[in-house]
Amino acid sequence: MKALVYHGPNKKLWEDKQKPVIQEPTDAVVRITKTTICGTDLHILKGDVPEVTDGRTLGHEGVGVIEEIGPSVTNFKKGDHVLISCISSCGKCDYCRRGMYSHCESGGWILGHLIDGTQAEYVRIPFADTSLYHIPEGSDEESLVMLSDILPTGFECGVLNGQVKPGDTVAIVGAGPIGLASLLTAQFYSPSEIIMIDPDDYRLAVSKKLGATQTINNKKENAIEKVKEFTGKKGADSVIEAVGIPETFELCQSLVAPGGRIANVGVHGKSVDLHLERLWAHNITITTRLVDTITTPMLLKTVQSKKLNSKQLITHYFKLSEIIQAYDTFQHAEREKALKVILTA
């Protein structure tokens, strides 16, 4: 089969590779029908994720069709259409039993990281019964690719941890795919205001279309002053960090209202300054989280019932065999006005 293989920093090839086989009785092999590329894949390609070694097939998102199951798999059978979770969950360890699949003792984020991933014609999925989800017949499978990672990430790490509530003011720093996933899913809870903050006017325009009530271009405008203006000087109840650099986390600390929450979604490479000299008395909550994908069944329902239109995040379409070109587009997101790309086998 063909797969997109990492060969060290800045080297990737769409090349022939052995088709995966069942290794454990709980495995399934899935024929990929649609996959996508994540910002994390770009981090890996830069060499920022040293656990990813030469020869690794990338990708942790996708939908497909069950090709083969291990003898212990009971929830799925050959031919079933499935959504692949970016998080593998054994279902048995303490963390899984507590709903914290991200820290599964033998799973977690392993696809396209510690084992071969989904940017390939076939992928082996460990713990299939608890890491795959049935796709109801008649579903728009493209929409569902967004449920492998970015929608649960934006929702769990941003919206749930940010405790978004009806009537709240939400500020989201970063209008990339993850920030937009937070924007879409924040609307599950009917906040009064959702303020998107980003330096890219195109992304802010998309944000408006996707439900933002206010946008701030923080290259051109003073985000702190604008948020104060929008909130009667109080600040935002929920602030979602969807970038992952010290500057944006710093900004979040200036935007949050007393009693508010800062929900970190961004992947950070450096420590940040936490202004406890000011915040110690502000009754705030800061959260971090690697997505658990515990809300995937719920998100599937909201897509089915059209409460969530995840397709709006897709801007570009490619054949799976055009994946090198798709990476190029995704890597030049601003130039290409790209959000999420879909690769169809």
Next chain:
Amino acid sequence: MKALVYHGPNKKLWEDKQKPVIQEPTDAVVRITKTTICGTDLHILKGDVPEVTDGRTLGHEGVGVIEEIGPSVTNFKKGDHVLISCISSCGKCDYCRRGMYSHCESGGWILGHLIDGTQAEYVRIPFADTSLYHIPEGSDEESLVMLSDILPTGFECGVLNGQVKPGDTVAIVGAGPIGLASLLTAQFYSPSEIIMIDPDDYRLAVSKKLGATQTINNKKENAIEKVKEFTGKKGADSVIEAVGIPETFELCQSLVAPGGRIANVGVHGKSVDLHLERLWAHNITITTRLVDTITTPMLLKTVQSKKLNSKQLITHYFKLSEIIQAYDTFQHAEREKALKVILTA
């Protein structure tokens, strides 16, 4: 001034009455600009609420303008436009400090019940600072009359107690004003399905317009079978009782899924059969509640930000002086296709 005064079962008059005055330093006198009639007022008129005695001005809903304030009132001043809460809250007792204003030791539901109410040209409001809410300039005040009682009731007793969540299936038994208030506010949480159950086709048609995904006429159809059909035999996650008779509470017990909630909103006059012989092992939660109106500030924000269009509940308009005619319309709700009426001074 004129007021709608109760004179014993089935006797009410729009008659002259002394204009109310400040009695306690925490009182305000409000000039009513708009009020409405509640199902509870009809119960009182039937003689079902013996605490209401001859001579009582009815009504516990409305908006108006501050006419006079007591010396301790600090949040309001003469001329302020205010929303009147149906629940008076002293702000000081244990219950108020716990957010359970319905059980305020010197307040609670007293307007149009234990003291004179809002169906009059003027009303005295005890504990004004903690029982009135500022109406922002430019608001649609008719919409806000719905926030005196039915919207917080539908929301707190039905939706919050029913723990409605994204992706859930909600069944609401009763499509009268309160059931519709639950329907509107359930949508704050993006449930996948909201099934309205009522014997009146007009109200079911209104329900569809207001966001119900399914309707069941339980005079013509088997509600239990239909809900099973809509929910893959599981039942509904949240069941909201918005009628108040044994039959409907009985129905709710057959609709609720294992792990689900029955949130009682209806005012009951009789005990009901609780089928613990079946439900003891179903992991369900049943709640009762007299509205606390603790969510009024939040509801005001959702109306301001157009997340909630409470005006959709209003079907008829009268002058305040036509209140006898308005009662007639409201008492014949089915014939008149009436939901909520607005009386304007």
Next chain:
Amino acid sequence: MKALVYHGPNKKLWEDKQKPVIQEPTDAVVRITKTTICGTDLHILKGDVPEVTDGRTLGHEGVGVIEEIGPSVTNFKKGDHVLISCISSCGKCDYCRRGMYSHCESGGWILGHLIDGTQAEYVRIPFADTSLYHIPEGSDEESLVMLSDILPTGFECGVLNGQVKPGDTVAIVGAGPIGLASLLTAQFYSPSEIIMIDPDDYRLAVSKKLGATQTINNKKENAIEKVKEFTGKKGADSVIEAVGIPETFELCQSLVAPGGRIANVGVHGKSVDLHLERLWAHNITITTRLVDTITTPMLLKTVQSKKLNSKQLITHYFKLSEIIQAYDTFQHAEREKALKVILTA
């Protein structure tokens, strides 16, 4: 091997039976070292649980040693000392993933009910990885038999659902083993008062020793008046029903304070009167639950750290081969002053 086998109402025999074998790859066979008898076993023997058919080995509690594991079992190996949960959980179905193991689609309460149970020399445990718990070396295994069923039942159905909090007043109706399990675990949350109500003075005396601050013999005293007296007329914040008959559930409704909770633990055979004509406005919560045993890992920690002394519930000791005599003692609990019995193989 020997097993205690049900042969229709009021017929049980300690007889020879085939030793169980691995049937599914997720099974384990456990050699029972200690087991006990539950009130539910007595119900079965009366013929009240028609799903239990002739030939069924009874019992759903116990500790033992792994004798054999199926090929998919990864958490346990031959020779491990294990605690058996009364609830079998597949770990994969929607209910298990939501933590509601009691409603597991292929498990739940099946031991000694739909499949052969633990009152035998060996038992087959389905879904071993997610239905057994490691016993740390050096543990008092007798104490841990109490964690198969009654402690999680008293805790989850009574204390957690009753939302017991520091400073609360708790009333527990029924001082049998389950009520006492609620009494012991309610103390995890430091309520100010725990009032035990039972008609048996011996059990009330035990309650005092186990931490009750007040006891009421409701055969001799007016429980409603006494609870009002103890609570400044307010009633109890949490009321736990640990009997399972209409009279006691009726009593609970008179004991609960506004804003309080009634947590049903009792197994009911009849419907009960729910006084919504009074309670609709009292802001109360009523819960039902079949134990999920989701708190077993936590309970194990509290036993290990001596926050919970579950051994206090044990009054009688027998050899496993004396089980007929043990049943006789347990069936005459009042005469024998019996709470829980331990049977040692």
Next chain:
Amino acid sequence: MKALVYHGPNKKLWEDKQKPVIQEPTDAVVRITKTTICGTDLHILKGDVPEVTDGRTLGHEGVGVIEEIGPSVTNFKKGDHVLISCISSCGKCDYCRRGMYSHCESGGWILGHLIDGTQAEYVRIPFADTSLYHIPEGSDEESLVMLSDILPTGFECGVLNGQVKPGDTVAIVGAGPIGLASLLTAQFYSPSEIIMIDPDDYRLAVSKKLGATQTINNKKENAIEKVKEFTGKKGADSVIEAVGIPETFELCQSLVAPGGRIANVGVHGKSVDLHLERLWAHNITITTRLVDTITTPMLLKTVQSKKLNSKQLITHYFKLSEIIQAYDTFQHAEREKALKVILTA
């Protein structure tokens, strides 16, 4: 009357001052019977709190007897024995209605800060109805002085925000009075382990007496390694920061388990490094809080019912007129082995 008056950095005098009078109708004047000194008072004396100006009477803790009430005060009368909350709450503003009294728009921490405080023979208490608490007859009033500030602070900022649960492992960094208040109140929730970390062996010995299961002298031992050892390498579920310097907050970040909480209680003067490069994926929660004293009624109940022995925090006793000497003792806490001092009028 006499009062302890601040006259700029390092200058304080026990001097004559005008007895306070009722200024607002919601005020009460309280005759102080017992008061104490807080670490914050030492900060003020160093000049670290610039809002405190020359002439201010210090102190925000104490119990006393109502001397006079304003005309709007309804909950109290002359002669009542009262506990003074360190936080004044108007009961009417948005923050007070949400239970966030610390941010009351006209109150909050003002005693001994923005208005004259409790280290005097008399003190004026604004918003008396919602800032004072009745002391039940027969109470040990010395114990209750601990409820003005340190017990609600240790409990709300440390234990509640740290979400301490039965079976949890708790690490408390700092064994001063506030850390010990967290230690005492953490036990409301029956954690399995409470590890106290401090460089002072005397305070660690006190911690053991007050319920710590482990102690670490972090001047002599490697706290990170020891906590790993005590927790099977996982780290602590709840970590409570009760010091207020970058080093201890840094330590907390190394002690917290995945999924755990860091509850900041310490008053910080500098920003700290937050290691998001490591913690972004650890699913942790960090909280800050100025005490709201919303749990004071509950804490009073736990003291009354002897679930909480707050007296254990008191080490030294003085007459109120010996307050200069008491400050000297408290300022040399290590030398004097001082925790809290009581000053009796």
